[in-house]
Amino acid sequence: MKRILPFLIILVVLGVAVGSVVYYKKRAETPTASTDPVSPASNSASAAAATPAALAADEPGADPPHAVGPANAPVVLEEFGDFQCPPCAALHPELQKIEAKYGSRVRVIFREFPLVPTHEHALTAARAAEAAGMQGKFWEMHGMIYENQKAWHKLFDVRPIFEGYAARIGLDVERFKRDVGSSTVERRIFLDGKRAHALGVKGTPTLFLNGREVPFDSLPAERLSPLIDAELARIQK
């Protein structure tokens, strides 16, 4: 026994290691595996990383929020995002797919959560998007900044780039330049940050589906859709 015991230990560890990689790879490839549509109750339980809803009420965030979709939509997706974060940029087209698929049944909210020590331009980008919002074009700027993230994230000074985007989406550029540094913009970013803190947001993107945090690996549209379907089914009951 003593002769084979070391090899046995090694084999067990190898088996567990290979097994876990295969298991997670399989789970990622079958989007419905972890989200059984028959039991929406257990489904939403798995989607929830248990967020204290009471805390969220105390910190409503910037008001009004930047949102796509009607205020009375049954499903509210609330994203905390950072414009310089690569997975946030990856989430942007996924949420567009969701908006196109569900229309007025889903309301998508974007909250500013710039990770200042990590991303040197995150705050500048957040200010640019908020300043565009003051002229009613938040989502246009939001899209421009995310879609061109690779073009600006390594630059030393990104302000001329964002001013260029402002011109391209038809903003009053002089007003945009003033608004970027305004206390209104500053206040909105601060209030969103307070809300993020109250909800326990640690990183970006963090997405809440009707107040419950969506697991990070369910963010692609094809994995998010079953969660939304389950929530819609649950509400209709």
Added chain:
Amino acid sequence: MPSWRAFKSNTLQPIPDEKVGPRAVSFYWTAAVISLAGIVDALYLTIQHVTGQTVRCTLSGCSEVLSSEYATIGGVPLALVGAIAYFTVFSLAILAAFGYAFAWKLLSIVVGLMFLTTLWLLYLQAFVIGHFCQYCLVSAAVTTCLTVLVLLTLRRR
């Protein structure tokens, strides 16, 4: 010193424990446990990679590192290379603990190479990518601990 004979021996036969010395054996077990932590850390990043996720952005800046061009070598995720390296160290440490003295010698060489790789990766994070990833730093800490263990056993000669 009892461990000297164990270290010198190139035989593939296990050497009875009493000749290796209990202190050396405890070193081998420690190395095995530490490398197990390295396996878990590297496996986590491998899984993140094969499931097509870049890790969420946090205040520590992980996705910059894990989605950088240095995160893969010819399409193979560096995390997988790391997992295999830690598994090799784990296997050798277990063999050494069960009296296969040659294993520790091999382990010392592997850990030496891993330490050099760690220094290179730390350099990349600090000066090229400009961001640190906490999982990579855990790995650096694990390799450093292993290096210290190896150096301690070398000094005992």
